[in-house]
Amino acid sequence: MCRVKTLIVTALCMAPCLAMGQNSSSADGFPSKPVHVIVPFPPGGGVDIVVRAVAAELDKKWGQRVVVENKPGAASLIGADVVARAPADGYTLLATINQTITSNRFLFKNIPYDPEKSFAPVSLMTRSDQILLANANMPVSSLKELVTKASSAKSPFAYGSFGNGSQPHLLYELLKVEKKLDLTHVPYKGVVPALTALAGGEIQLGLGSANVAGALIKAGKIKPIAVAGEKRSEVYPDVPTTTEEGFPGLQASVWYALFAPAGTPAPIVDKISTDVADILKAPAFTEKHLTPRGLDLVAGGPEELAAEIQKDVKLTEAMVRAAGVKPE
The missing domain is CATH 3.40.190.10 (Periplasmic binding protein-like II)
Structure with missing residues (x-):
């Protein structure tokens, strides 16, 4: 009887460790099937161009297809909702800009997803002044x-x-x-x-x-x-900034980021983030796909993206109030 109790206690004590070990290795073998990246805007836009270039490199890195799909409409609500409802397994990702996460919450009374809870930040890829x-x-x-x-x-x-x-x-x-x-x-x-x-x-x-x-x-x-920023563009150095023109409140930058459905295992999020960062940081990639388009390389991880969102939400809320824009 004592031996049975000892075995049960030992098994119970080992269970959390086994679970942790399982979780920490849950990115092993990922991906084992095609990954779909949803862009909530029409083809040809900035984030669409960049993420397609990233997807082509991930194809090679992972040995699996990375399929970019455009699902535009309703100020990105349609495409974002597709990802919010997808299984939290890393096989459906969202590639989008600030608007989806920061400003839509202030402009629409009814949003099909929760900008705070529906997504797991994965990668802050690039940033650029508008x-x-x-x-x-x-x-x-x-x-x-x-x-x-x-x-x-x-x-x-x-x-x-x-x-x-x-x-x-x-x-x-x-x-x-x-x-x-x-x-x-x-x-x-x-x-x-x-x-x-x-x-x-x-x-x-x-x-x-x-x-x-x-x-x-x-x-x-x-x-x-x-x-619409505080420094001139390297691509158009002769064009003054809104600050220089006497309009310091007119600031607008756009960032391109990747998100996964909320609840996606951290090891998978980290793997995607790390692999995407490696691609973005490659000099050849940056020189071909980012610099000519006036995009600043960030290649930030989940924590940096989360911090950027919080900062952007405050700025956007202030702009919405100043402009007197009401949610519809």
Whole structure:
């Protein structure tokens, strides 16, 4: 009887250790099947371009297909919800920008996912200041000139955003309130459609990173009028910042990040994060896919991404309140 009790006690004591050992090795063999990365925006946008390049390298590194799928619409709510509802096993990931996690919470009364609890931060890949853009035929070359022209315009200037609550929406609404301008908001289903409309003259103003706007700027169809940050862009060093122009409150940076469904085992999250960081930090990758697009390499892990989210939430909340934007 004593021997039986001893065996039971020993087994109970060993159980947590065995469980811990199992958990710590749960990334062994991952991935054993294709991994799907959901981009909640149309193809061709900044995060889509970068994550496809990362996915191509992960294909080689893992020996498994990494499939990038675009599920745009509803200011990224549709695609994000797909990932939030996916099994927490690392085989479905979300590649997105700030908006999905930081600003949507302030702009929509009903969100299908919880921005605080539905996702596990995986990787803060890149960061870049946004650029205020104008159609090439607009008679303005700076933010100050834009404010002057908009103040006396007979009809309102239209600006495009990539959805309600996106950075263009918040930034131009803040400018509209602060300077008492008449601006019209025209939402699109992503940054690419918005910039296409800007280049075609459907709208007069927009916002985008050097990454996605570069080709249209080079083609002479749109032009940069200000960098929404505190330092000038290395890609467009002659374009002044909003701070230089006297608008220090107009700040907007975009980051590209990877998330997994909440509850994904930490070892799997760490493996994905480490492998993605190794790819991003490779000089050849950075020089080919990041630097030409004006993207700053971060390659941060889960903790850095979580900290960035908390900082961004505070800044976004302040901008939403200042602009007087109400949730819909």
